[in-house]
Amino acid sequence: xxxxxxxxxxxxxxxxxxxxxxxxxxxxxxxxxxxxxxxxxxxxxxxxxxxxxxxxxxxxxxxxxxxxxxxxxxxxxxxxxxxxxxxxxxxxxxxxxxxxxxxxxxxxxxxxxxxxxxxxxxxxxxxxxxxxxxxxxxxxxxxxxxxxxxxxxxxxxxxxxxxxxxxxxxxxxxxxxxxxxxxxxxxxxxxxxxxxxxxxxxxxxxxxxxxxxxxxxxxxxxxxxxxxxxxxxxxxxxxxxxxxxxxxxxxxxxxxxxxxxxxxxxxxxxxxxxxxxxxxxxxxxxxxxxxxxxxxxxxxxxxxxxxxxxxxxxxxxxxxxxxxxxxxxxxxxxxxxxxxxxxxxxxxxxxxxxxxxxxxxxxxxxxxxxxxxxxxxxxxxxxxxxxxxxxxxxxxxxxxxxxxxxxxxxxxxxxxxxxxxxxxxxxxxxxxxxxxxxxxxxxxxxxxxxxxxxxxxxxxxxxxxxxxxxxxxxxxxxxxxxxxxxxxxxxxxxxxxxxxxxxxxxxxxxxxxxxxxxxxxxxxxxxxxxxxxxxxxxxxxxxxxxxxxxxxxxxxxxxxxxxxxxxxxxxxxxxxxxxxxxxxxxxxxxxxxxxxxxxxxxxxxxxxxxxxxxxxxxxxxxxxxxxxxxxxxxxxxxxxxxxxxxxxxxxxxxxxxxxxxxxxxxxxxxxxxxxxxxxxxxxxxxxxxxxxxxxxxxxxxxxxxxxxxxxxxxxxxxxxxxxxxxxxxxxxxxxxxxxxxxxxxxxxxxxxxx
Amino acid sequence: xxxxxxxxxxxxxxxxxxxxxxxxxxxxxxxxxxxxxxxxxxxxxxxxxxxxxxxxxxxxxxxxxxxxxxxxxxxxxxxxxxxxxxxxxxxxxxxxxxxxxxxxxxxxxxxxxxxxxxxxxxxxxxxx
Numbered sequence: 092x093x094x095x096x097x098x099x100x101x102x103x104x105x106x107x108x109x110x111x112x113x114x115x116x117x118x119x120x121x122x123x124x125x126x127x128x129x130x131x132x133x134x135x136x137x138x139x140x141x142x143x144x145x146x147x148x149x150x151x152x153x154x155x156x157x158x159x160x161x162x163x164x165x166x167x168x169x170x171x172x173x174x175x176x177x178x179x180x181x182x183x184x185x186x187x188x189x190x191x192x193x194x195x196x197x198x199x200x201x202x203x204x205x206x207x208x209x210x211x212x213x214x215x216x217x218x219x220x221x222x223x224x225x226x227x228x229x230x231x232x233x234x235x236x237x238x239x240x241x242x243x244x245x246x247x248x249x250x251x252x253x254x255x256x257x258x259x260x261x262x263x264x265x266x267x268x269x270x271x272x273x274x275x276x277x278x279x280x281x282x283x284x285x286x287x288x289x290x291x292x293x294x295x296x297x298x299x300x301x302x303x304x305x306x307x308x309x310x311x312x313x314x315x316x317x318x319x320x321x322x323x324x325x326x327x328x329x330x331x332x333x334x335x336x337x338x339x340x341x342x343x344x345x346x347x348x349x350x351x352x353x354x355x356x357x358x359x360x361x362x363x364x365x366x367x368x369x370x371x372x373x374x375x376x377x378x379x380x381x382x383x384x385x386x387x388x389x390x391x392x393x394x395x396x397x398x399x400x401x402x403x404x405x406x407x408x409x410x411x412x413x414x415x416x417x418x419x420x421x422x423x424x425x426x427x428x429x430x431x432x433x434x435x436x437x438x439x440x441x442x443x444x445x446x447x448x449x450x451x452x453x454x455x456x457x458x459x460x461x462x463x464x465x466x467x468x469x470x471x472x473x474x475x476x477x478x479x480x481x482x483x484x485x486x487x488x489x490x491x492x493x494x495x496x497x498x499x500x501x502x503x504x505x506x507x508x509x510x511x512x513x514x515x516x517x518x519x520x521x522x523x524x525x526x527x528x529x530x531x532x533x534x535x536x537x538x539x540x541x542x543x544x545x546x547x548x549x550x551x552x553x554x555x556x557x558x559x560x561x562x563x564x565x566x567x568x569x570x571x572x573x574x575x576x577x578x579x580x581x582x583x584x585x586x587x588x589x590x591x592x593x594x595x596x597x598x599x600x601x602x603x604x605x606x607x608x609x610x611x612x613x614x615x616x617x618x619x620x621x622x623x624x625x626x627x628x629x630x631x632x633x634x635x636x637x638x639x640x641x642x643x644x645x646x647x648x649x650x651x652x653x654x655x656x657x658x659x660x661x662x663x664x665x666x667x668x669x670x671x672x673x674x675x676x677x678x679x680x681x682x683x684x685x686x687x688x689x690x691x692x693x694x695x696x697x698x699x700x701x702x703x704x705x706x707x708x709x710x711x712x713x714x715x716x717x718x719x720x721x722x723x724x725x726x727x728x729x730x731x732x733x734x735x736x737x738x739x740x741x742x743x744x745x746x747x748x749x750x751x752x753x754x755x756x757x758x759x760x761x762x763x764x765x766x767x768x769x770x771x772x773x774x775x776x777x778x779x780x781x782x783x784x785x786x787x788x789x790x791x792x793x794x795x796x797x798x799x800x801x802x803x804x805x806x807x808x809x810x811x812x813x814x815x816x817x818x819x820x821x822x823x824x825x826x827x828x829x830x831x832x833x834x835x836x837x838x839x840x841x842x843x844x845x
Numbered sequence: 846x847x848x849x850x851x852x853x854x855x856x857x858x859x860x861x862x863x864x865x866x867x868x869x870x871x872x873x874x875x876x877x878x879x880x881x882x883x884x885x886x887x888x889x890x891x892x893x894x895x896x897x898x899x900x901x902x903x904x905x906x907x908x909x910x911x912x913x914x915x916x917x918x919x920x921x922x923x924x925x926x927x928x929x930x931x932x933x934x935x936x937x938x939x940x941x942x943x944x945x946x947x948x949x950x951x952x953x954x955x956x957x958x959x960x961x962x963x964x965x966x967x968x969x970x971x972x973x
Contacts, residue, residue: 113968115952119945126946152945153938261869265862272860301905302860305934308956309866 105174272299475802521556545595552602580617607709620689648785716766857902885909
């Protein structure tokens with residue numbers, strides 16, 4: 092730019108009219124001109140004048156001026172001096188710092204004019220409230236200080252401040268919206284963990300906290316406000332690149348989400364009582380104290396990891412000697428080396444960030460390595476073999492004769508070690524189900540939007556661990572069942588209100604480890620399955636005969652039949668009922684089971700039972716004749732020995748057992764496997780009650796030997812299609828037992844009858 | 846007092862509760878026509894089709910921020926003179942200068958009272 096345009100700019104500045112201290116637009120105009128002017132060649136004095144002007148404007152705009160009137164005059168005076176180049180008047184300024192109010196006054200103290208209160212721009216301070224809004228009551232003045240520097244030494248108090256509720260509707264809106272925001276935060280946290288430097292993701296997490304804080308401020312929910320504020324601060328720092336997003340930061344965010352959820356729940360409970368606690372929650376104050384003392388630039392690193400300075404020196408960004416010198420200085424001042432290097436201008440912030448990232452990668456390399464899953468599977472297999480080999484040795488009669496005490500003690504030790512080894516090897520393949528669950532949050536939201544129904548997703552047991560190989564495979568079935576729940580289960584808000592339910596439906600997703608199995612519940616509080624409708628449809632489709640008398644549970648199981656649908660219209664959400672058969676098949680391929688429980692008007696529960704891992708099953712060892720078999724406990728409902736009266740033969744249906752008033756077909760395992768049994772009469776033998784497709788059956792066996800976790804061995808391709816057998820296992824004494832495929836046996840049995 | 850009754854005001858905030866709070870205050874100030882938009886892009890859609898006399902917008906919104914909205918408003922012949930009140934957070938006062946340079950009419954810091962909002966409006970709405 093040349094002198095002419097500079098003169099032009101100065102003329103324009105001189106001619107600009109600022110109507111008054113409220114004319115922010117006028118000030119904006121001048122500020123823009125000043126910015127432009129700065130790009131011209133300016134003398135030292137001119138630069139000083141421009142900076143002075145900007146600082147004055149800034150503090151007037153931000154209402155931080157100790158004396159706006161005086162500043163106002165000073166602005167005009169400065170503009171006059173700046174633009175009137177003939178007068179080379181020397182002006183001396185004291186420096187104005189933009190932020191703190193208590194900085195030097197520009198005017199000499201003796202001539203401070205009296206400022207009328209009305210001329211002071213309105214502070215965003217809390218005045219006596221106007222009648223309708225907001226619920227702001229006591230102690231609100233403190234809201235101002237929330238942005239003040241971190242109050243580290245504030246002690247946690249347990250004094251709960253409770254205030255009456257004035258506008259419950261507003262709070263209810265807030266509750267709902269805040270929960271939505273928390274859900275979106277959780278969702279984004281996953282993306283953040285994958286890509287910690289993604290500014291957009293950080294922003295997407297930052298924004299909801301910011302919004303929650305804003306509204307909490309209005310509602311005077313001080314705990315929520317302060318908590319959101321601190322997290323927002325932290326994220327803002329990360330967003331501006333002041334420090335990288337570490338696991339510690341992610342943990343803080345997640346913890347904040349947890350506490351906020353708790354706070355919202357408390358709020359909800361308080362609303363019902365008409366009185367809410369707004370401040371003084373101990374958990375919040377503890378958290379605040381922690382976050383305020385948290386140093387985001389610091390991360391705990393093991394000693395093997397090179398220091399940032401070393402990395403920088405190695406890269407040739409800075410000399411080693413220089414680093415050492417600055418390290419000493421930094422130590423003295425208690426600063427971080429990276430910070431000090433940047434401050435000294437030796438290294439660009441970008442280089443420090445790069446070095447930090449490299450350091451992080453090195454750290455990760457130290458703590459974890461990638462292993463081929465095949466190797467892992469082999470390891471698990473071999474450890475299984477080891478356990479078996481161990482029991483073979485120990486059960487050897489010759490070994491059992493040894494009475495040496497030292498030997499007995501060593502055996503105990505050996506058992507302990509192999510047991511631990513087995514436990515660890517299994518856990519190597521386990522991952523928490525959390526990530527899969529969290530994908531459902533988004534799904535439910537999208538579905539709810541598409542279907543026009545209000546649906547809330549509640550989850551529990553996200554930390555339950557499941558075999559890595561299974562996690563991917565259960566995803567599709569879960570998606571499908573949740574879709575079904577939204578589309579077929581949950582009613583429209585109007586229908587729900589009519590039925591006396593809250594307008595929003597809820598889907599509960601829960602995982603739990605029970606014995607050797609994982610149980611996943613997908614429950615909705617919708618309208619439940621319509622057994623009669625299912626029956627009609629099934630007859631229509633020729634799946635059952637009109638005269639068939641099926642129990643409700645058996646009717647429900649019909650929805651797993653390929654091509655079954657009760658929904659009259661096809662919707663965009665779950666399409667035509669295809670799919671539940673696929674769900675069932677997938678679950679069964681994983682050696683799992685799926686069950687339905689449903690109550691008209693109250694909702695439906697889909698319960699998935701899956702083995703913990705694909706490599707091991709929890710099995711009941713039974714004896715049929717001289718052979719031993721393993722029945723997966725997942726298929727077993729109970730075992731019993733019937734009385735003579737309970738056993739009868741029903742014409743056309745074969746042998747039946749009466750179990751507490753319910754007739755179940757008897758399947759003789761010895762006949763199935765062609766063995767000579769110990770007992771032919773059921774009342775002398777043992778019955779295993781199993782359930783398939785909603786129907787119960789009794790398997791006849793001779794005795795139960797015990798329950799054991801067995802490592803599944805494939806029978807190889809030649810024996811893959813043997814009906815009724817799903818695999819083999821080596822038992823403690825080294826002998827092989829076959830694993831019974833209950834479903835296969837039941838199907839073969841049904842076919843035999845027909 | 847300028848007559849708020851006949852003015853159309855557009856409230857832009859991604860948080861519905863926030864919009865409701867502002868709307869409630871505006872009602873008490875006798876505004877009758879209050880439009881809402883959940884972010885800048887939605888606001889632009891409204892501004893393209895309807896005559897608006899006042900915009901109250903949050904700064905921090907997804908898709909299109911308050912500042913971007915302000916810049917759009919000021920660069921558009923039909924909307925450039927609409928009074929624009931920016932809602933910002935105490936912690937983000939630094940943004941205010943940016944907004945001022947983009948010709949915001951005034952700004953207000955969250956949380957604010959009805960009184961403060963009334964005063965700010967008095968400052969930016971042209972007197973008759």
